[in-house]
Amino acid sequence: MLGAVVYWDLEGAYDVYLGSTVPTQGSGGLLECSFAYLTVRDRLPTILTRVIDTIHRNKNKFFEEFGEEGVQAEKRTIGFLSKLRNELLTDKPILVLCDGLEDTDSWNQYLQRQQRLLGERDPVSWFKSPWLYIECYMYRRIQEAIWLNPPISDFDVFNESKTQSFFESQQAVISLCTYLQGFNRNMDDLSETQLMEQFHKLLQVSLWGNRCDLSISAGMENSQKASPIDSLSDLKSFILVDDSNMVWSALTSAQRPGEDGKTTSGRVDIVLDNAGFELVTDLVLANFLVSAGLAREVRFHGKSIPWFVSDVTAHDFQWTIRQTLAANHKWMSKSGVQWQSYVREGVWSYHDHPFWTMPHEYCDMAGDAPDLYATLQGADLILFKGDLNYRKLTGDREWDHMVPFDRALRGFGPAPLCSLRTLKANIQVGLQPGQGENLNTQDPSWMTSGKYAVVQFSSPHREQ
Numbered sequence: 001m002l003g004a005v006v007y008w009d010l011e012g013a014y015d016v017y018l019g020s021t022v023p024t025q026g027s028g029g030l031l032e033c034s035f036a037y038l039t040v041r042d043r044l045p046t047i048l049t050r051v052i053d054t055i056h057r058n059k060n061k062f063f064e065e066f067g068e069e070g071v072q073a074e075k076r077t078i079g080f081l082s083k084l085r086n087e088l089l090t091d092k093p094i095l096v097l098c099d100g101l102e103d104t105d106s107w108n109q110y111l112q113r114q115q116r117l118l119g120e121r122d123p124v125s126w127f128k129s130p131w132l133y134i135e136c137y138m139y140r141r142i143q144e145a146i147w148l149n150p151p152i153s154d155f156d157v158f159n160e161s162k163t164q165s166f167f168e169s170q171q172a173v174i175s176l177c178t179y180l181q182g183f184n185r186n187m188d189d190l191s192e193t194q195l196m197e198q199f200h201k202l203l204q205v206s207l208w209g210n211r212c213d214l215s216i217s218a219g220m221e222n223s224q225k226a227s228p229i230d231s232l233s234d235l236k237s238f239i240l241v242d243d244s245n246m247v248w249s250a251l252t253s254a255q256r257p258g259e260d261g262k263t264t265s266g267r268v269d270i271v272l273d274n275a276g277f278e279l280v281t282d283l284v285l286a287n288f289l290v291s292a293g294l295a296r297e298v299r300f301h302g303k304s305i306p307w308f309v310s311d312v313t314a315h316d317f318q319w320t321i322r323q324t325l326a327a328n329h330k331w332m333s334k335s336g337v338q339w340q341s342y343v344r345e346g347v348w349s350y351h352d353h354p355f356w357t358m359p360h361e362y363c364d365m366a367g368d369a370p371d372l373y374a375t376l377q378g379a380d381l382i383l384f385k386g387d388l389n390y391r392k393l394t395g396d397r398e399w400d401h402m403v404p405f406d407r408a409l410r411g412f413g414p415a416p417l418c419s420l421r422t423l424k425a426n427i428q429v430g431l432q433p434g435q436g437e438n439l440n441t442q443d444p445s446w447m448t449s450g451k452y453a454v455v456q457f458s459s460p461h462r463e464q
């Protein structure tokens with residue numbers, strides 16, 4: 001457990017934010033040696049250095065595309081990012097954004113809010129702010145640096161890492177697609193029980209796919225080598241909370257008899273996390289849900305800017321489907337063809353919204369992004385992938401491990417939802433009495449190693 005740090009009164013209770021203080025008297029800061037502190041001190045500057053290096057290595061490409069103007073833009077962007085790195089390392093004040101994008105005002109208002117909470121004596125700075133805010137802000141500032149420097153404003157600084165991670169997982173992708181096509185061919189012969197077993201397997205594949213993010217590894221290679229299906233039984237004991245039966249019930253209870261006598265099923269929304277292997281696991285799950293008649297429509301929600309190194313953007317989504325389709329492997333390519341036709345027919349659709357790349361907790365969504373909240377209300381099930389989504393769902397607070405998931409959501413519940421997350425931050429709710437203490441003794445890094453996972457379900461209609 002992190003030491004107790006403060007502090008503001010929310011819903012009548014004092015909330016402790018992960019490794020961070022929001023002091024009222026202008027003292028304190030990120031709790032030294034906490035996972036949050038080490039992320040800001042070590043991991044974020046490393047990511048920034050890699051970003052600078054990537055832009056520098058692409059100098060010739062910019063020259064070929066844009067001539068001397070491209071080279072000048074490269075230099076200016078590197079200047080912006082080096083300054084940003086220096087601001088971070090020397091705990092300088094957080095600056096307002098000035099790129100005039102759709103979300104710029106919201107970011108600047110958020111900064112004012114942080115300043116009000118901190119008091120006027122000290123400016124909000126890198127080490128004196130909530131971890132979630134600082135981490136999100138860094139990625140937004142990277143985008144500002146790129147955006148303010150045309151003609152290279154479309155450059156995705158993480159694209160190389162994302163594509164590399166996809167190719168490094170190739171064998172695992174092939175085995176997963178082969179598995180998918182195997183039961184797609186025999187779908188009609190599957191009993192209800194067999195269908196449910198397949199569902200559990202693919203939900204777990206998608207869960208463990210979340211191990212492959214490039215933010216926890218500071219952009220270093222982190223791909224899936226072995227066939228994920230084969231390791232599921234060995235991994236089972238590392239799932240600390242498994243509500244997958246409730247997820248199954250949410251899907252089956254959304255099924256209704258249609259006008260033509262055939263059963264129609266519900267809409268599933270997947271709030272995506274990482275590109276590369278994790279995205280493939282999500283597409284395989286979504287394919288299964290549609291072909292098994294468990295969903296009539298799947299909506300994918302991704303990021304509108306490059307985010308936390310490996311998160312999916314619209315380009316990554318389309319690129320992954322195209323790569324799968326073009327693969328020199330029968331079942332992989334067949335999967336890609338299927339996915340592309342789902343997109344063309346509108347059975348699958350990709351969406352993004354600026355709220356996903358804001359630092360807000362999800363309990364703020366209804367007020368701060370009512371359009372997105374209303375869209376999500378149309379789903380019969382929402383799957384939230386990954387660690388960052390979990391942090392936002394639970395407000396990134398140092399909750400007692402036994403606090404129910406429903407309570408940690410603090411009213412957020414546009415539809416039945418499920419978090420599929422491997423643990424990579426010091427936060428975990430919904431555990432049994434003694435479970436957290438046992439884990440602390442057995443494996444002190446259980447919350448941050450990515451070795452453990454949860455499938456946590458909540459329904460707005462369920463008794464709290």
Ligand SMILES: O=P(O)(O)OC[C@H]1O[C@](O)(CO)[C@@H](O)[C@@H]1O
Pocket residue numbers: 039043135210213214215216273274308385386387388389391424425
């Ligand atoms: O891709 P995910 O699962 O959201 O993980 C993002 C990572 O970034 C972090 O925010 C820390 O940098 C952790 O929460 C997690 O390790």
Ligand SMILES: [Mn+2]
Pocket residue numbers: 213215273274308310311386388
């Ligand atoms: Mn991610």
